[in-house]
Amino acid sequence: MSDLLWQKPGVKVDARIQQFLAGEDVILDREFFLFDIEASRAHAEGLQQIGILDAEELAGLKRELEALAEDFRAGRFILDERFEDCHSAIESRLVERLGDAGKKIHTGRSRNDQILVATRLWLKDRLARVAATCRESAEVALARAEAEQGVPLPGYTHLQRAMVSSLGMWWAAWAEGFIDNAQRAVQTLHWVDANPLGSAAGYGVNLPLARDHTTTALGFGRMQVAATYAQISRGKFEMAAIEALSSALLDLRRLAWDLSLFTSAEFGFVALPSQYTTGSSIMPNKRNPDVIELMRASYSAAAAARTEIEQLLSLPSGYHRDLQFSKGAIFHAFGRGLGALELLPDLLRNLEWKTDRMREALDPSMYATDLAVDLARQGLPFREAYKQAADPARWEQGDPEASLAARVSPGAGAQLRLGELRSRLDALR
Known part of the structure; x- marks a missing residue:
């Protein structure tokens, strides 16, 4: 050394x-x-x-x-x-x-504010990537919702058949989710967009450092004014960035769970692009959804990293060497999390639905809620309508397209309001 x-x-x-x-x-x-x-x-x-x-x-x-x-x-x-x-x-x-x-280069600065400013610039870069990937994922989901909005898809609660749903509702859910995730990443980026350079070891120096210049030159939105707070904020800002990443990874985990189920032989609703699957080392018949399974697992890295940093922050004010360990945590969280997230847009573009299997899974029980609401609309108290609709003798195989067309509550099959989502997405650009 x-x-x-x-x-x-x-x-x-x-x-x-x-x-x-x-x-x-x-x-x-x-x-x-x-x-x-x-x-x-x-x-x-x-x-x-x-x-x-x-x-x-x-x-x-x-x-x-x-x-x-x-x-x-x-x-x-x-x-x-x-x-x-x-x-x-x-x-x-x-x-x-x-x-x-x-x-002379080290005049007026400490390794404390050096690592702070390098970390802050790195976090801004990664949060911008999170926001961009979430916007792209939302764009793909929204386009597919517009194109496939009337295609019937079984809806589930508790993993049990529940009601007739549609690809439009499924895609719109992920579109809105990733719009929210993009917005949170952008908001977090703005929050951490503060220049700590010039705070030195946390107490300033006896020089009129050009902190306004470095703020502008490095593209920061503002100066982190209080020299001591610059040190106190280390870890706090990193956790906020990880939380923004985690928000997207939570949705990725649930989406990956859907696809894990829907690609199984028992459901058979969707086919993954071949490059998103791998083979078995012993079973020649197998194609395994390994990519979406690792996507599903990626949230764990962010959750662990946030916990690790949180546990480091049981500290008084000022710099403490404990904070050195926060580096590995953020690299692990964003390395694994962004690696998974950035594969998502192309996966969503290339999913192929098996609409015949989806339609076959729509059994008569899935129209019972429609029946209960229809009876209530005719004047029957809903609890009485509920009891009548619960009788299997009254269940009939319905028309899924008609069921969706009648679902006029905002956000349901006939009222997806995709234009509102489009406006929100466009406002993020």
Whole structure:
């Protein structure tokens, strides 16, 4: 490992202790590396504005930061165990190439606000991806609701046959769900869109740092004003981002459950695209819905990550090294969660319904609620209508299209109000 930024003469460094302290940081920090470079560039510009750097030094730093970013993207620079973390790697490279100018880059900042700003930029990027994927999923679901709104589909409660439903109602449910999820991701992005750079270790510094400049240069919506709150917010903002992701993953889990059931031989309502299935290692007859099963499982990573971070936050104000462990949690949550979520739009586009099987599953009992409501509309008290409609002797095989056409309550088969969902979706763009 290269010299530690904090190492002082006469301080002994124990390799085993240092390994424990560093942990997986240098590997995890690969996720943050380009964002840390971006923040370092803005910080350098701010230092030039207040006279710490001259124009030539700033130009050299920006040139070397860009070269380092290009080397990292191309695989010519690897963040590995030579370095304690991404921050020390960047500073080491700048000192190596620029000497004293490189040694000036850390003026006015701490690794505390460095990791905060890199994390915040990373979270903004990931939340934007969550929002975009939810919008795309909602768009696909809404288009299919419009195209297939009158196709009958059995509706279930308690996994028992309940009422006649439709593909229009099924698709509209997911369209509205993912519109909500996109909206929540956007709202959370706006909430975490606050620049902590310049808060240093949480108490500011005796320099007039150009925090307004770094806020604008890094594309933040606002400055996180209170230096101490910048530190207190670490973990809190990460949990909020995970919760926005989790909202989408909860819907993904339920949708995947539907498809797991509907693709089984016992239901046989839908066929998955072949690339979303795998074969068995022993049973030649099998095609397994492994992709949707892992989609269903992906919420667990987000739930575990949120819990892990929450348990880290039993802390007083100020920075504490416990917070280092929050990095792995967010990477695991978004790595697995976004990986699942971003497969969803194409899956929804390519589902093939088996409408004959769906129609065959509509038995006479599923029209009993329609009968009860019809009797109530004719003036019979609903509880009496309910009793009469509960008699199997009165059940007849109905016309599913007629049942759907008569379902005129807002949001039901004949009143999907897809235009309202379309307007909400368009407003998110």
